[in-house]
Amino acid sequence: MAQTTQTEALPSHEEAVYRRPAALTETQMRYCPGCTHGTAHRLIAEVLDELELTDRTVAIATVGCSVYAYEYFNTDSVQAAHGRGPAVATGIKRTSPDSIVFTYQGDGDLAAIGLSEVIHSAQRGECITVLFLNNAVFGMTRGQMAPTTLVGQRTTTTPQGRDPKLEGTPMMICEMLSGIPGVAYLARETMIDPKTVADARRSIKKAFQAQADGAGFSLVELVSSCPAWWHKSPLESLHWIRDEMLTQYPLKVFVDYKRQD
Amino acid sequence: MKHSYRVAINAEHCKACGLCIEFCPQDVLGFASTRNDAGFYPAEVQDQANCIGCLRCAMMCPDACIEIWRLVSADDRVAAAESVTR
Numbered sequence A: 001m002a003q004t005t006q007t008e009a010l011p012s013h014e015e016a017v018y019r020r021p022a023a024l025t026e027t028q029m030r031y032c033p034g035c036t037h038g039t040a041h042r043l044i045a046e047v048l049d050e051l052e053l054t055d056r057t058v059a060i061a062t063v064g065c066s067v068y069a070y071e072y073f074n075t076d077s078v079q080a081a082h083g084r085g086p087a088v089a090t091g092i093k094r095t096s097p098d099s100i101v102f103t104y105q106g107d108g109d110l111a112a113i114g115l116s117e118v119i120h121s122a123q124r125g126e127c128i129t130v131l132f133l134n135n136a137v138f139g140m141t142r143g144q145m146a147p148t149t150l151v152g153q154r155t156t157t158t159p160q161g162r163d164p165k166l167e168g169t170p171m172m173i174c175e176m177l178s179g180i181p182g183v184a185y186l187a188r189e190t191m192i193d194p195k196t197v198a199d200a201r202r203s204i205k206k207a208f209q210a211q212a213d214g215a216g217f218s219l220v221e222l223v224s225s226c227p228a229w230w231h232k233s234p235l236e237s238l239h240w241i242r243d244e245m246l247t248q249y250p251l252k253v254f255v256d257y258k259r260q261d
Numbered sequence B: 001m002k003h004s005y006r007v008a009i010n011a012e013h014c015k016a017c018g019l020c021i022e023f024c025p026q027d028v029l030g031f032a033s034t035r036n037d038a039g040f041y042p043a044e045v046q047d048q049a050n051c052i053g054c055l056r057c058a059m060m061c062p063d064a065c066i067e068i069w070r071l072v073s074a075d076d077r078v079a080a081a082e083s084v085t086r
Helices: A037-051 A065-072 A085-095 A107-113 A115-124 A173-177 A194-212 A234-248 B019-023 B056-060 B074-085
Strands: A013-018 A057-061 A076-079 A100-106 A129-134 A183-190 A217-223 A252-256 B004-009 B029-031 B043-045 B066-072
Touching: A037 A065, A037 A100, A037 A129, A037 A194, A057 A065, A057 A085, A065 A076, A065 A100, A085 A100, A085 A115, A085 A129, A100 A107, A100 A194, A107 A115, A107 A129, A115 A129, A115 A173, A115 A217, A129 A194, A173 A183, A173 A217, A173 A252, A183 A194, A183 A234, A194 A217, A194 B056, A217 A234, A234 B019, B004 B043, B019 B029, B019 B056, B056 B066
Parallel strands: A057 A076, A057 A100, A100 A129, A129 A217, A183 A217
Antiparallel strands: A013 B066, A183 A252, B004 B066, B029 B043
């Protein structure tokens, strides 16, 4: 790292306690200040490093704020068309079964235009990992209503708040997928304080482990913030997740292939 | 043995979201008084001696710009070697 602060004369020796993961490039991420996309990227990179999968991983960047994910991960990458991440991942995984393939999709990408792709991938039990960032709006296109928008939440296309009679109710992706036999790991996590960040990291690790073990389809939903289009500060956004979003989207491990129920 | 730590913040990548400052239990961090090239007042280390190496700032940083180092003095290494041989 180039620019570091150094306040005192160094003693004879230093040990790294925490370093930027090697699976992240040095490129500065283009996300808004306080957006938890960056936290999710960092956790994925940490897990790839820890499991020593970085060299054989293919990242699928999809459309949305995370469209530049291929610049941030130190892995091979493919940019898929809007919503088609799991379909592209299926092709890559089937043609090179030794690679570790993951898609990184937002809620507009996965829950709106790409809903059929993710459901069919789960139904086929494809050995891929899907990281699903749920921030309840279309962030890239200036905050329109997404399928995951909360009832009553104001967005640019629901200025009076989402009305369930007009626009329906929030889409619960994990609940939809939880009954499918091909799913090996399915969890909903968030990243609002150090504890939940650690929990999210554990779930991401298990999802990649499920793929490495060939157990089947794995998906981790990360309830994320969008400070820009929620019109809140980064910290207020985290509090809004805790107070509002987690009542709609409770944190839970839905399916764990290693757990015997 | 009480360790001391050095927090290194990549000031050019910091976007001043302030999450590291909010979650630091020891008030080690604060905002700088000068802007970086992107126009943000980045987080900076203001009270290094108070750091307990809990990594909460690094865990919350969305831009992965925090690195944490443990300082190991020559005395510490002698003590560690002695404890192994003992």
